[in-house]
Amino acid sequence: MVYVLSKDGQPLMPTKRYGKVKHLLRSKRAKAIKRCPFTIQLTYDSDSYTQSITLGVDAGSKTIGLSATTKTQELYAAEVTPRNDISDLLETRRSLRSSRRNRKLRYREPRFLNRTKSKHPGWLAPSVRAKVDSHLKVIEDMTKILPISKIIIETASFDLQKIKAMELGLPTPEGTDYQKGELLDFVNVREYVFWRDNYTCQWCHGKSKSNILHTHHWAYWKGDHTDKPSSQITLCDKCNDSKNHKPEAKMLWGWEPKITFTAKGAAFMGIMRWSVYNELKEIYEPSGIHIKMTYGYITKANRIAYNLPKEHRVDARCITGYPDVLPAEEWYNSKKxxxxxxxxxxxxxxxxxxxxxxxxxxxxxxxxxxxxxxxxxxxxxxxxxxxxxxxxxxxxxxxxxxxxxxxxxxxxxxxxxxxxxxxxxx
Ligand SMILES: [Zn+2]
Missing domain, CATH: 2.30.30 (SH3 type barrels.)
Known part of the structure; x- marks a missing residue:
């Protein structure tokens, strides 16, 4: 895919007509301005026809997945690694400085009025700030080479409003645009239960060393056949073995774990993703680009439904809402x-x-x-x-x-x- 800018630097639709690009470059009707991803700028006036392009962002602290799609094909796919060394570096600096204070070394100006930063509204820890900035920067770079009209970002892995309603037996609130369905509700509850149980098996607490987790309807033996979040619990595949469910195994049958509905910490879980979402709104909504949010469980359900591999760039494609379009021929791996x-x-x-x-x-x-x-x-x-x-x-x-x-x-x-x-x- 070759990305194209107009004469005045506005992004146009990218092209796969490499022969034409070669011809344009040779006849000096376009110039190459970027090598990776390859971008050209036209040197003549052209019409600025564009289709609507959705950018999906799989926000993450280790890997950011990006995918730009139209209704028919994926135009760009990328994975970006933000910096992960910030907190280590700050910690080293702190300990070196603290030991230096007790030794006779080069003069350092006293610093004492430098502790107000954390009181600023919107302050984030430096490591989180760096990650938020990485998200914003890579999204900005994409809007420079593609005429993006909508950006969708995952803000949390499950929908807490829905979980609450299911717990209390109320009708579940249906979003205007996200799909309905039993598979979706199932995946949503699953993600919530895993998070609530700290992604650990609640029977062996990780002793089995198995990383494969299941949700188990622990209250089934009591006659509770509902899918309520508090009737489900996280078990590893070893503990969730079918023979352990039988009354004679004296294990899961009759087991009554203490579970209380909790939403504690859910707000902090996505502080980075929420910051990215809010700052994207501030930056792009004035220029007419829509910013929308989605949940991780919807992405996951889509990935399962279309049998796609678990890659961040693929998740980003699921986030755009067009998981089954023609994937991009190549993808870009980048690192800050x-x-x-x-x-x-x-x-x-x-x-x-x-x-x-x-x-x-x-x-x-x-x-x-x-x-x-x-x-x-x-x-x-x-x-x-x-x-x-x-x-x-x-x-x-x-x-x-x-x-x-x-x-x-x-x-x-x-x-x-x-x-x-x-x-x-x-
Ligand atoms: Zn276990």
């Missing part, structure tokens, strides 16, 4: 990297010599995280030796070379804050 390393000295210097911890920005014309070609393999510079040699790795962390020579490298793309690789759909 640190902008800068501010550590001045190594904390435990070798042989007691205090040395600068920062390598020069440029080494033989290359920077950290530049994308280079080394013996026909695309990889990234992950380390620069003072001797002028380079460590090379791919985005998944696979080592290509430990000390590659400069003359074997060819610069493909200078470093960006999000390193992106194109991958073939399997």
């Amino acid at each position: 990297i640190r902008c800068h390393n501010r550590q001045i000295h190594k904390s435990n210097p070798k042989r007691g010599v205090r040395k600068l911890n920062q390598a020069p920005y440029m080494v033989n014309g290359y920077r950290l995280f530049d994308k280079v070609l080394f013996k026909n393999t695309e990889c990234y510079i992950t380390g620069r030796r003072s001797t002028g040699y380079f460590a090379l790795k791919t985005l998944d962390g696979q080592k290509i070379h430990d000390s590659a020579k400069v003359k074997d490298l060819k610069l493909i793309e200078p470093r960006k804050l999000y390193l992106t690789e194109r991958k073939a759909q399997v």
